[in-house]
Amino acid sequence: MGSVRRASAWLGLVDEGGDERYYDEEYTDYPEAPQTTEAWVTDPRVQVAGETAEQQGRRIATVTPDGFRDARGLGELFRDGIPVIVNLTAMEPADAKRVVDFAAGLTFGLRGSIERVANRVFLLTPADYLVVSAEAAGRSADGFFNQS
Missing domain, CATH: 3.30.110.150 (SepF-like protein)
Known part of the structure; x- marks a missing residue:
């Protein structure tokens, strides 16, 4: 019953500070993980790519x-x-x-x-950027998009 109560409290279904009688006696508190100021990213390459783009001015x-x-x-x-x-x-x-x-x-x-x-x-x-338009330059009459 204690683990169900803890899961319910974790999901926010019941008040955490409620009855202590439902908790198991062998329950131990684990120390909290140190707080970091970095944003949590699931894939570390995302953050590295963002930092590289910022350093090279590619934003x-x-x-x-x-x-x-x-x-x-x-x-x-x-x-x-x-x-x-x-x-x-x-x-x-x-x-x-x-x-x-x-x-x-x-x-x-x-x-x-x-x-x-x-x-x-x-x-x-900005002045040092060039916008390349590829509308008609890359297509030929019998190109990929010709559906006839």
Whole structure:
């Protein structure tokens, strides 16, 4: 009965500080594991890849602003030399237009570029980045997507 009570307490189904009579007498408290400040990652390669990308400057930020007040955050990312994908699909059209105007001025002032990726989704790239478009260049008339 003690192990069922402990499992129920662990799942949050019963109060942990309740009746002590249900606990086994041989139950021992284990010392708590030391707390670390690092984020818990299931695959250690994920954290290493993230650190490597940050060291080499290979980062792209995605921003989904709720209103025009969030434009400052995307401006700070872009000013730091990070390409930014701005998703405006959740915004009102008037606020989305203001953010696009802000982003256009930002890219012009910092000699970057702005490109529409999809409906209400834009890519802001700093001056030292090149966006390669592979729409028609990689396809031939009898290519992979020809279903006839």
